[in-house]
Amino acid sequence: MMCGPVRYAQDMAFSPRLCTAILCAASCLPAQTHSSHHPPAQTPRQTGPVTLTPAFVESGSPELIRVEAPNAEKVEGEWLTHKLEFFRAPGSKTVWYALAGVDVEVPPGPSKLTISARLNAPQTQDLSRDIEIHAAHYRTSSLTVPPKFVEPGPEEKELIEESVKAKERAFKTSADKPLWSGTFLAPVKAQATDSFGTRRMLNGKLATIHKGTDFRAAIGTPVLAGNAGTVILAQPLYYEGNCVMIDHGQGLASISMHLSRIDVKPGQQVTRGQQLGLSGATGRVTGPHLHWAIRWQGAMLDPAKLLRLNLSNLH
Numbered sequence: 001m002m003c004g005p006v007r008y009a010q011d012m013a014f015s016p017r018l019c020t021a022i023l024c025a026a027s028c029l030p031a032q033t034h035s036s037h038h039p040p041a042q043t044p045r046q047t048g049p050v051t052l053t054p055a056f057v058e059s060g061s062p063e064l065i066r067v068e069a070p071n072a073e074k075v076e077g078e079w080l081t082h083k084l085e086f087f088r089a090p091g092s093k094t095v096w097y098a099l100a101g102v103d104v105e106v107p108p109g110p111s112k113l114t115i116s117a118r119l120n121a122p123q124t125q126d127l128s129r130d131i132e133i134h135a136a137h138y139r140t141s142s143l144t145v146p147p148k149f150v151e152p153g154p155e156e157k158e159l160i161e162e163s164v165k166a167k168e169r170a171f172k173t174s175a176d177k178p179l180w181s182g183t184f185l186a187p188v189k190a191q192a193t194d195s196f197g198t199r200r201m202l203n204g205k206l207a208t209i210h211k212g213t214d215f216r217a218a219i220g221t222p223v224l225a226g227n228a229g230t231v232i233l234a235q236p237l238y239y240e241g242n243c244v245m246i247d248h249g250q251g252l253a254s255i256s257m258h259l260s261r262i263d264v265k266p267g268q269q270v271t272r273g274q275q276l277g278l279s280g281a282t283g284r285v286t287g288p289h290l291h292w293a294i295r296w297q298g299a300m301l302d303p304a305k306l307l308r309l310n311l312s313n314l315h
Contacts (some may be wrong), residue, residue: 047106049068049127053310060305065113070094071119079115084115085176099250156292159238163240174247175229177249184227184305190218213297217279223278225254225276226306228269230268240255240291242282243259244264
Protein backbone atom coordinates (compact mmCIF):
# COMPACT_ATOMS: atom_id res chain seq x y z
CA MET A 1 0.00 0.00 0.00
CA MET A 2 1.55 3.28 -1.08
CA CYS A 3 0.75 6.18 1.18
CA GLY A 4 3.47 8.79 0.82
CA PRO A 5 7.18 9.23 0.39
CA VAL A 6 8.11 7.37 3.54
CA ARG A 7 6.08 5.03 5.71
CA TYR A 8 7.25 4.22 9.20
CA ALA A 9 6.19 2.86 12.55
CA GLN A 10 6.96 4.43 15.89
CA ASP A 11 9.61 2.65 17.92
CA MET A 12 7.03 1.78 20.54
CA ALA A 13 9.27 -0.38 22.67
CA PHE A 14 11.59 2.55 23.37
CA SER A 15 8.72 4.84 24.33
CA PRO A 16 7.18 4.88 27.80
CA ARG A 17 3.81 5.29 26.15
CA LEU A 18 2.60 2.13 24.52
CA CYS A 19 0.21 2.59 21.59
CA THR A 20 0.93 -0.53 19.53
CA ALA A 21 -0.66 -0.88 16.13
CA ILE A 22 -1.58 2.78 15.78
CA LEU A 23 1.08 3.82 13.34
CA CYS A 24 0.96 0.78 11.12
CA ALA A 25 -2.78 1.31 10.79
CA ALA A 26 -2.86 5.09 10.94
CA SER A 27 0.28 6.27 9.15
CA CYS A 28 -1.66 6.45 5.90
CA LEU A 29 -4.50 8.49 7.39
CA PRO A 30 -4.63 12.26 6.87
CA ALA A 31 -2.61 14.02 9.52
CA GLN A 32 -2.44 17.62 10.63
CA THR A 33 1.20 18.47 11.09
CA HIS A 34 2.53 21.51 12.92
CA SER A 35 6.17 22.38 12.33
CA SER A 36 7.72 24.36 15.14
CA HIS A 37 11.36 24.32 14.07
CA HIS A 38 13.10 27.55 14.92
CA PRO A 39 16.71 28.60 14.40
CA PRO A 40 18.66 28.27 17.66
CA ALA A 41 19.27 31.34 19.76
CA GLN A 42 22.73 32.81 19.88
CA THR A 43 25.23 30.12 20.83
CA PRO A 44 26.24 30.51 24.48
CA ARG A 45 29.78 31.72 25.00
CA GLN A 46 31.90 29.05 26.67
CA THR A 47 34.77 29.86 28.96
CA GLY A 48 36.75 27.89 31.51
CA PRO A 49 38.08 24.33 31.57
CA VAL A 50 34.76 22.64 30.63
CA THR A 51 33.20 23.05 27.17
CA LEU A 52 30.33 21.30 25.41
CA THR A 53 29.85 20.62 21.70
CA PRO A 54 27.36 21.67 20.52
CA ALA A 55 27.36 24.62 22.91
CA PHE A 56 23.62 25.18 22.41
CA VAL A 57 22.21 22.24 24.38
CA GLU A 58 18.78 20.96 23.33
CA SER A 59 16.53 18.10 24.37
CA GLY A 60 17.59 15.05 22.35
CA SER A 61 21.08 16.40 21.68
CA PRO A 62 24.25 14.29 21.94
CA GLU A 63 27.03 16.24 23.62
CA LEU A 64 30.81 15.96 23.53
CA ILE A 65 32.13 17.20 26.87
CA ARG A 66 35.75 18.40 26.92
CA VAL A 67 37.57 18.95 30.21
CA GLU A 68 41.00 20.52 30.62
CA ALA A 69 42.44 19.26 33.89
CA PRO A 70 46.24 19.45 34.22
CA ASN A 71 47.77 16.77 36.47
CA ALA A 72 44.46 14.93 36.86
CA GLU A 73 44.71 11.19 37.43
CA LYS A 74 41.02 10.72 36.71
CA VAL A 75 37.98 12.83 35.79
CA GLU A 76 34.51 11.87 37.03
CA GLY A 77 31.11 13.40 36.54
CA GLU A 78 27.33 13.18 36.55
CA TRP A 79 24.66 14.91 34.50
CA LEU A 80 20.88 14.46 34.54
CA THR A 81 21.28 11.42 36.84
CA HIS A 82 23.67 9.77 34.35
CA LYS A 83 27.25 8.90 35.22
CA LEU A 84 29.79 10.43 32.84
CA GLU A 85 32.62 8.21 31.62
CA PHE A 86 35.68 10.29 30.76
CA PHE A 87 38.69 9.14 28.75
CA ARG A 88 41.97 10.92 28.21
CA ALA A 89 42.64 12.50 24.81
CA PRO A 90 45.43 10.70 22.89
CA GLY A 91 48.87 12.11 23.56
CA SER A 92 47.56 14.59 26.12
CA LYS A 93 48.13 14.81 29.85
CA THR A 94 45.58 17.55 30.37
CA VAL A 95 42.50 16.97 28.15
CA TRP A 96 39.66 14.53 28.86
CA TYR A 97 36.48 13.75 26.91
CA ALA A 98 33.08 12.17 27.57
CA LEU A 99 30.34 11.49 25.02
CA ALA A 100 26.94 12.06 26.63
CA GLY A 101 23.53 13.46 25.76
CA VAL A 102 20.13 14.83 26.76
CA ASP A 103 17.11 12.55 26.38
CA VAL A 104 14.48 13.74 23.90
CA GLU A 105 11.91 13.96 26.70
CA VAL A 106 13.99 16.09 29.10
CA PRO A 107 12.14 19.39 29.60
CA PRO A 108 13.91 22.68 28.98
CA GLY A 109 15.44 24.45 31.94
CA PRO A 110 18.60 24.61 34.06
CA SER A 111 20.66 21.55 34.88
CA LYS A 112 23.78 20.86 36.93
CA LEU A 113 26.80 19.28 35.22
CA THR A 114 28.89 17.86 38.07
CA ILE A 115 32.56 17.23 37.25
CA SER A 116 35.51 16.59 39.54
CA ALA A 117 39.14 16.05 38.62
CA ARG A 118 41.05 13.72 40.91
CA LEU A 119 44.56 15.08 41.45
CA ASN A 120 47.15 13.62 43.76
CA ALA A 121 45.06 11.83 46.40
CA PRO A 122 43.18 13.03 48.32
CA GLN A 123 43.02 16.29 46.35
CA THR A 124 40.16 16.95 43.92
CA GLN A 125 39.23 19.92 41.77
CA ASP A 126 35.57 20.86 41.33
CA LEU A 127 34.84 21.76 37.69
CA SER A 128 31.04 21.70 37.89
CA ARG A 129 28.95 24.18 35.93
CA ASP A 130 25.33 25.00 35.19
CA ILE A 131 23.94 23.98 31.80
CA GLU A 132 20.77 25.46 30.31
CA ILE A 133 18.75 22.94 28.29
CA HIS A 134 16.69 24.43 25.48
CA ALA A 135 13.56 23.09 23.78
CA ALA A 136 14.32 21.44 20.44
CA HIS A 137 10.93 22.34 18.89
CA TYR A 138 10.22 18.99 17.27
CA ARG A 139 7.20 18.52 15.04
CA THR A 140 3.73 17.54 16.19
CA SER A 141 1.24 15.62 14.07
CA SER A 142 -2.37 14.79 14.89
CA LEU A 143 -4.35 11.72 13.88
CA THR A 144 -7.84 10.42 14.57
CA VAL A 145 -7.99 6.63 14.61
CA PRO A 146 -10.53 3.97 15.64
CA PRO A 147 -10.27 3.10 19.37
CA LYS A 148 -9.36 -0.52 18.54
CA PHE A 149 -5.93 0.66 17.40
CA VAL A 150 -5.05 2.19 20.77
CA GLU A 151 -4.63 -0.99 22.83
CA PRO A 152 -3.02 -4.35 21.90
CA GLY A 153 -4.74 -7.68 22.29
CA PRO A 154 -3.58 -10.46 24.68
CA GLU A 155 -1.49 -12.28 22.05
CA GLU A 156 0.18 -9.05 20.95
CA LYS A 157 0.96 -8.14 24.56
CA GLU A 158 2.75 -11.46 25.05
CA LEU A 159 4.91 -10.92 21.96
CA ILE A 160 5.62 -7.34 23.02
CA GLU A 161 6.74 -8.51 26.47
CA GLU A 162 9.13 -11.05 24.93
CA SER A 163 10.69 -8.31 22.82
CA VAL A 164 11.02 -6.00 25.81
CA LYS A 165 12.83 -8.70 27.81
CA ALA A 166 15.23 -9.37 24.92
CA LYS A 167 16.17 -5.69 24.79
CA GLU A 168 16.56 -5.43 28.53
CA ARG A 169 19.01 -8.35 28.45
CA ALA A 170 20.96 -6.72 25.63
CA PHE A 171 21.31 -3.39 27.43
CA LYS A 172 22.42 -4.89 30.75
CA THR A 173 26.10 -4.77 29.86
CA SER A 174 28.24 -2.26 28.01
CA ALA A 175 31.99 -1.97 27.57
CA ASP A 176 33.59 0.32 30.15
CA LYS A 177 35.67 2.07 27.47
CA PRO A 178 34.81 3.63 24.09
CA LEU A 179 34.63 1.03 21.33
CA TRP A 180 33.83 3.67 18.71
CA SER A 181 36.57 5.51 16.88
CA GLY A 182 36.12 8.64 14.82
CA THR A 183 33.00 10.38 13.59
CA PHE A 184 29.87 8.26 13.16
CA LEU A 185 28.84 7.13 9.69
CA ALA A 186 25.28 7.20 8.30
CA PRO A 187 23.95 3.61 8.29
CA VAL A 188 22.67 3.71 4.70
CA LYS A 189 23.36 5.66 1.54
CA ALA A 190 19.85 7.05 1.47
CA GLN A 191 17.98 10.21 2.38
CA ALA A 192 17.19 10.79 6.04
CA THR A 193 13.82 12.25 7.01
CA ASP A 194 13.18 14.93 9.60
CA SER A 195 11.38 12.46 11.84
CA PHE A 196 13.25 12.34 15.17
CA GLY A 197 11.32 13.77 18.08
CA THR A 198 7.99 13.98 16.26
CA ARG A 199 5.13 14.06 18.76
CA ARG A 200 2.10 12.16 17.51
CA MET A 201 -1.28 13.07 18.95
CA LEU A 202 -3.86 10.31 18.59
CA ASN A 203 -7.47 11.13 19.30
CA GLY A 204 -6.34 14.28 21.06
CA LYS A 205 -3.80 12.61 23.36
CA LEU A 206 -0.01 12.36 23.14
CA ALA A 207 0.61 8.74 22.17
CA THR A 208 4.15 8.47 20.87
CA ILE A 209 7.42 10.29 20.45
CA HIS A 210 9.48 9.14 17.49
CA LYS A 211 12.88 8.29 18.97
CA GLY A 212 14.93 7.56 15.88
CA THR A 213 15.64 8.83 12.39
CA ASP A 214 13.99 7.20 9.38
CA PHE A 215 15.94 6.77 6.13
CA ARG A 216 14.21 6.31 2.76
CA ALA A 217 15.91 2.99 2.10
CA ALA A 218 14.47 0.53 -0.42
CA ILE A 219 14.35 -3.18 0.43
CA GLY A 220 17.80 -4.70 0.03
CA THR A 221 19.80 -1.53 0.76
CA PRO A 222 22.98 -2.44 2.68
CA VAL A 223 22.80 -1.30 6.32
CA LEU A 224 26.17 -0.39 7.82
CA ALA A 225 27.55 -0.07 11.33
CA GLY A 226 27.70 3.61 12.25
CA ASN A 227 30.87 2.93 14.20
CA ALA A 228 32.90 0.13 15.76
CA GLY A 229 31.42 -1.94 18.55
CA THR A 230 29.98 -5.25 19.70
CA VAL A 231 26.68 -6.71 18.50
CA ILE A 232 24.45 -7.13 21.57
CA LEU A 233 21.23 -8.14 19.79
CA ALA A 234 20.46 -9.53 16.32
CA GLN A 235 16.98 -11.00 16.08
CA PRO A 236 13.35 -10.31 15.13
CA LEU A 237 11.34 -8.15 17.57
CA TYR A 238 7.63 -7.33 17.60
CA TYR A 239 7.64 -3.65 16.59
CA GLU A 240 11.19 -3.33 15.31
CA GLY A 241 11.14 -6.39 13.04
CA ASN A 242 14.61 -7.76 12.27
CA CYS A 243 16.77 -5.66 14.56
CA VAL A 244 20.50 -5.22 15.19
CA MET A 245 21.88 -3.40 18.24
CA ILE A 246 25.52 -2.42 18.63
CA ASP A 247 27.24 -1.50 21.90
CA HIS A 248 29.74 1.29 21.23
CA GLY A 249 30.94 1.35 24.83
CA GLN A 250 30.16 3.38 27.95
CA GLY A 251 26.41 3.00 27.53
CA LEU A 252 26.23 4.21 23.92
CA ALA A 253 24.33 1.99 21.47
CA SER A 254 22.97 2.22 17.92
CA ILE A 255 19.84 0.36 16.82
CA SER A 256 18.90 -0.61 13.24
CA MET A 257 15.30 -1.76 12.69
CA HIS A 258 12.99 -3.33 10.08
CA LEU A 259 15.78 -5.20 8.28
CA SER A 260 14.95 -7.77 5.62
CA ARG A 261 18.12 -9.71 6.46
CA ILE A 262 20.55 -9.86 9.39
CA ASP A 263 24.22 -10.60 8.63
CA VAL A 264 25.75 -10.46 12.13
CA LYS A 265 25.45 -12.38 15.41
CA PRO A 266 25.40 -11.35 19.10
CA GLY A 267 28.92 -11.05 20.50
CA GLN A 268 30.44 -10.27 17.10
CA GLN A 269 32.87 -7.36 16.87
CA VAL A 270 32.08 -4.99 14.01
CA THR A 271 34.01 -2.13 12.45
CA ARG A 272 32.80 1.26 11.27
CA GLY A 273 31.05 0.79 7.92
CA GLN A 274 30.74 -3.01 8.18
CA GLN A 275 27.52 -4.43 6.73
CA LEU A 276 24.99 -5.51 9.37
CA GLY A 277 22.25 -6.65 7.00
CA LEU A 278 19.80 -5.35 4.41
CA SER A 279 17.00 -2.85 4.90
CA GLY A 280 13.42 -4.01 4.65
CA ALA A 281 9.89 -3.65 5.98
CA THR A 282 9.70 -6.16 8.83
CA GLY A 283 7.91 -5.47 12.09
CA ARG A 284 5.10 -2.93 12.53
CA VAL A 285 5.58 -0.82 9.40
CA THR A 286 3.58 0.17 6.34
CA GLY A 287 6.49 0.27 3.92
CA PRO A 288 10.25 -0.22 3.54
CA HIS A 289 12.65 2.09 5.36
CA LEU A 290 15.43 2.01 7.96
CA HIS A 291 14.73 3.29 11.45
CA TRP A 292 18.04 4.13 13.14
CA ALA A 293 18.14 5.03 16.83
CA ILE A 294 20.87 6.16 19.23
CA ARG A 295 20.67 5.30 22.93
CA TRP A 296 22.99 6.53 25.70
CA GLN A 297 22.40 5.04 29.17
CA GLY A 298 18.69 4.85 28.41
CA ALA A 299 18.47 8.36 26.94
CA MET A 300 17.32 8.55 23.31
CA LEU A 301 19.37 10.98 21.23
CA ASP A 302 18.97 12.56 17.81
CA PRO A 303 20.99 10.43 15.35
CA ALA A 304 21.29 13.28 12.83
CA LYS A 305 23.01 15.44 15.46
CA LEU A 306 25.38 12.62 16.35
CA LEU A 307 26.39 12.33 12.68
CA ARG A 308 27.30 16.03 12.70
CA LEU A 309 29.60 15.72 15.72
CA ASN A 310 33.29 15.74 14.82
CA LEU A 311 34.72 12.87 16.86
CA SER A 312 37.92 12.35 14.89
CA ASN A 313 41.26 12.00 16.65
CA LEU A 314 39.75 11.67 20.11
CA HIS A 315 41.20 8.24 20.91
